[in-house]
């Protein structure tokens with residue numbers, strides 16, 4: 001009897017702590033990027049899908065953007081195609097593009113849609129070609145001081161977000177694969193963090209959450225110390241000092257892009273923690289790294 005009272009009180013405490021956050025997010029859009037490295041096993045995948053479905057039930061509008069890098073690597077190796085990355089972005093020739101689209105749109109997207117539907121959600125899978133959702137041109141970057149393209153890697157020029165907005169505000173959960181479409185109708189491969197940041201910006205989302213396979217941004221790639229709050233300037237310094245590297249670069253840049261275009265809060269969280277989405281949103285301290293425009297609110301313990 002005493003034990004069950006204790007459990008009830010604990011649950012009530014959790015609910016009371018969560019209430020202001022539930023109120024703040026009702027009717028608002030939250031963009032959740034589910035990274036390939038966080039899709040570790042069925043149990044964790046199920047817990048992510050449960051969190052997303054629960055958000056929908058309580059009146060939040062989740063929009064899911066997924067990755068699938070490890071699945072693409074596996075498929076490429078089956079075709080004897082080597083994977084090569086520059087600054088966290090996959091060098092994408094036409095054969096690689098074909099495999100990436102096949103995996104992201106045909107496999108990963110449909111798996112997530114089906115899992116959400118099993119949890120009671122009504123998910124709709126899309127990629128950037130559908131309704132010209134993600135328009136792009138060829139991406140170029142400086143390599144050894146020379147402007148270089150990475151093949152069919154796209155730079156987003158526009159998001160036709162109307163379709164997402166309509167779906168997300170209705171009873172459905174949009175699930176987006178990170179493939180863009182060029183003016184010539186060709187497909188382009190785009191990093192999923194970048195897509196999530198831009199979609200959050202175009203939808204004027206309240207929150208952007210990037211789920212990955214580390215606890216957050218750390219003081220070095222191999223350290224255990226997480227930086228729980230970072231400003232835009234601090235992130236730029238960490239990139240310059242090579243503390244933020246590889247796959248973490250498009251994540252933090254996606255967050256900065258979203259913040260600069262009006263998204264309220266951005267978070268990089270550990271997708272290996274069961275119910276990481278609910279833990280971040282509905283607890284006072286949250287988890288992972290929050291990137292924000294300035295630190296004032298955080299120091300006032302004002303997570304909202």
Ligand SMILES: Nc1ncnc2c1ncn2[C@@H]1O[C@H](COP(=O)(O)OP(=O)(O)O)[C@@H](O)[C@H]1O
Pocket residue numbers: 035036037038067069088211212213214216217218219220221243244245246247248249
């Ligand atoms: N400062 C840093 N803090 C944490 N992780 C970092 C840092 N710098 C680089 N990384 C790397 O970034 C990786 C996350 O990016 P990535 O592998 O592309 O994940 P995802 O598949 O979830 O998009 C981490 O596993 C880690 O190896």
Ligand SMILES: CC(=O)N[C@@H](CCC(=O)OP(=O)(O)O)C(=O)O
Pocket residue numbers: 034035036037066067068069070072088089090100153154178189190191192193247
């Ligand atoms: C250009 C580029 O790098 N595209 C990524 C798209 C998938 C992705 O971003 O997946 P994760 O989030 O799991 O890393 C790729 O080909 O791997």
